[in-house]
Amino acid sequence: MQKTVHIIGAGISGLSAAVRLANAGYKVAVHEATQQAGGRCRSYFDAATNLTIDNGNHLLLSGNRHALSYARSIGTEAGLVGPARAQFPFVDLASGRRWQLDLGDSRLPLWVFDEARRVPDTTLRDYLALAPLAWAGTAALVGNTIPCKGTLYDRLVQPLLLAALNVDPPEGSAGLAGAIVRETLLAGGQACRPLIARDGLSSVLIEPAVKLLQERGHSVQFSHELRTLGMSGDRVSELDFGGGDKIELAADDAVVLAVPPRAAATLLPGLKTP
Ligand SMILES: Cc1cc2nc3c(=O)[nH]c(=O)nc-3n(C[C@H](O)[C@H](O)[C@H](O)COP(=O)(O)OP(=O)(O)OC[C@H]3O[C@@H](n4cnc5c(N)ncnc54)[C@H](O)[C@@H]3O)c2cc1C
Structure with missing residues (x-):
């Protein structure tokens, strides 16, 4: 049976893990607490200016090969632009x-x-x-x-x-x-070289990843906050989303916590975080 990797959090870390694992042949299920993907790296509609704007200025340096390879894997590397000379x-x-x-x-x-x-x-x-x-x-x-x-x-x-x-x-x-x-x-x-997402963070770094995952049959669920990790010895055996919504993990399944350190430490007491 195909191994399922449950990824908690649809920020850029979770999406990047999801795309990479999907490309490596795993079945991926992304669970995001809020109603949208992107976490701290996203765009939103701002009624005051009538524009879609980024949540904050994000600058990448061209030596950030992991970020560039992620953009390449979702087909949007050309959307990261900057001057020819640093x-x-x-x-x-x-x-x-x-x-x-x-x-x-x-x-x-x-x-x-x-x-x-x-x-x-x-x-x-x-x-x-x-x-x-x-x-x-x-x-x-x-x-x-x-x-x-x-x-x-x-x-x-x-x-x-x-x-x-x-x-x-x-x-x-x-x-x-x-x-x-x-x-x-x-x-x-x-x-x-300083690079920015020319058409906005969500359209360059977030939405294409969600689309790619969904088109390939992987699931990305919103408003799906993980409340508790059920443990069996030192293994995660169950994901509990509250209200009776639980997922039991098969022996080969895996979980990636792509959430900020504090959220990870709450889900997994004793976890050493930065
Ligand atoms: C204003 C601003 C400017 C920045 N500028 C730069 C920059 O110039 N260059 C740069 O490299 N970085 C910059 N950053 C940092 C960058 O945005 C973050 O490092 C990056 O977005 C973190 O991504 P992440 O996926 O690790 O975490 P997050 O974006 O925090 O994503 C975590 C996701 O997990 C979800 N989640 C949390 N708990 C649960 C749960 N229990 N169940 C399900 N889902 C859960 C959250 O809702 C969220 O969507 C900036 C950040 C901000 C806010």
């Missing part, structure tokens, strides 16, 4: 000073060797001091791994890591920061 204008609001970081279009981080292209008033040695991030473990903090002060930190590292980690950088995971640096800054301008 150039970022900066303004220091405190001093009013402006400059442009020009990461170029190479596959190597050649920009650090060119004074005119790197952050003003920084030296090659400042960039070398970031090297420990590249091999930091997941338990290490940024603040214990690299110097969180100085011109390079203030002008590039702090804003970049704040945007990517959503926490004050010294408190952030050095392992995650290292992955960002390896996959973007260290991979040259080719990996740093």
